Amino acid sequence: MHSRAISDPSARAAAQIAIEQYGGASQLKVREVTLPAPAAGEVRIRHTAIGVNFVDVYHRTGHYPLPALPAVPGVEAAGIVDAVGPGVDALQPGQRVVYAGPPVGSYASARTMPADRVLALPDDIDDAVAASLLLRGMTAHMLCSAVYPVKAGDTVLIHAAAGGLGLVMLQWAKALGARVIGTVGSAAKAELAVAHGLDEAILYREQDVVATVRTLTDGRGVDYAVDGIGGPTLLATLDTVRPFGMIASVGQVSGDPGPIDLSVLGPGRSVALSRPSVFRYVSDPARYREAGLATFERLRSGLKAHIGAVFPLAEAALAHARLESGDTHGSILLRP
Template sequence: MSISSIAGQTAQSVSQVIINQYGDASSLFIREAILPPPPEGQIRIRHTAIGVNFVDIYHRTGLYALPALPAVLGVEATGVVEAIGPGVESLLPGQRVAYAGPPAGSYATARNLPAERALPIPDDIPDDTVASLLLRGITTHMLYSHVYPLKAGDTVLVHAAAGGLGLVLVQWAKSRGARVIGTVGSAAKATMAKEQGLDEAILYRKEDFVRAVHRLTDGRGVDYAIDGIGGQTLLQTLDTVRPYGMVASVGQVAGDAGPIDLALLGPGRSIALARPGVFRFMSDLSRYREGVLATFEQLRNGLKANIGQVLPLTQAGEAQRRLEAGETSGSILLRP
């Protein structure tokens, strides 16, 4: 690793995964770049584990446009503080830290980041564990504490219950005393989700999930449904919720459902539809830290990390391809 002096500090040679234009996984490539010393209010982090999330794919395709191109992808990682910029007093070199959310740039061996976005990792929690679920943990905290305060006795429907977010949603809901019904794509994924607490698994390729939900709830419907699939699945999910219950739309893997007529929500169904964004939630530093600390607390209380695959940083495109194709269970990590 080459080092050169800049203004009495050091610049560092780093590897980054970037895109020059929006496109498929083949648009990702590795470049070597010089990382300058951290400016005022920032730190330099040497990454130890990098999380792969569906939002990375949305950024790559342009569904969620990045501020400018070329751009380094990735919004979640753990690492070690290597240097601090002027004015940083909350962190010290050598500390293990984690972060999630914008600005993008975690697909790299190291990066500079505003110090306020990095939080120390407790000594009893491994780096890989945090990198595999921090963003998902903050999302789950948002969904269960702010969007719909989930309580004991509620029944929640989780789509893709064996996915990275799904497994966190399942475990967190069970810790609240809720009953969890989940859709999965295979018997193997059903087994995996049930091992994490899922009460009922619906194999959506074999059974209509709307009918299954009504069968499992004696026709009542669930109190809360969380849909990260989008498209037609979101429209069908509206039929799974009891009157005065809620659907939260948190993704669109299957595409945009398009404009939704208010008549689909009521007065016949009388349900609420939320479209919460975790990046908007985390834009408030107090909420961001609240979500991080809530995730750490859940990990101490038994939340399990489900790391399905670990690939080298150079295979970031393959990691995204597998995630996009539904070939994964649990989370994918990149190793710098």
């Protein structure tokens, strides 16, 4: 490995959104820091767009504890490399990049990152688009390949189909030839999801989800259900899946369903329940790159990003409040 002269080795001022203790959105506070030159194997990135994900809320509340406090949340962003550390040859100062997943810390105008967790951003993909759906694209790749290999002819149920993950997941499954049924909270969200390829929308506030799914599948049930809601929704979803089908639990927006007795999965139901972690999935560098490149390819093949709201970085608390309200559609971004 040959050495590289460090570009812009001087320190750089940066704004961060940090939490000093777990709690509500008001815990997100602006602070100013000075970033040193990147160390060996690192790059320093000036952010142009920052993704907001529900896992950020889990980190802020302590539901998923962070390594230490105070801490800067955020796991996804796009930007421009402004300095590289010794030994970094794959990335150049001035290059557009994107990343998703740990280590946390994307709620900042700039940050340093391990170079092997950063992907070069192709010229034909916009920064905002990349920051709004790379993590969700990686999640969809995991859900449609590693958890349950979705194939043509499958019927897939997606809860919160008009949400950030839902819109990406439904397009991914459709591209693989699946029929997709989705639950949504309003007619407007149904219209949005259908515009992104959803085959049938279920208004869960007005319709019995289990009965409607059974009707739409002639009593058979779906092959695969993806639930990011949790709570009682996950338990009800058990009755929407065919025998020997699969449920993936990928979130708990409405709460933890609590311990689930294995007896509820069979023999009457005979279904499989998975609790996959995209962070664990992409902790392997080869899989991280594979999932990232697969997301880029889906974008080139017609995957549409839907950015529902953009907030200044300093208004991260408002972004979290909007996300937690449930009155969102698509993705939320922060702009430094």
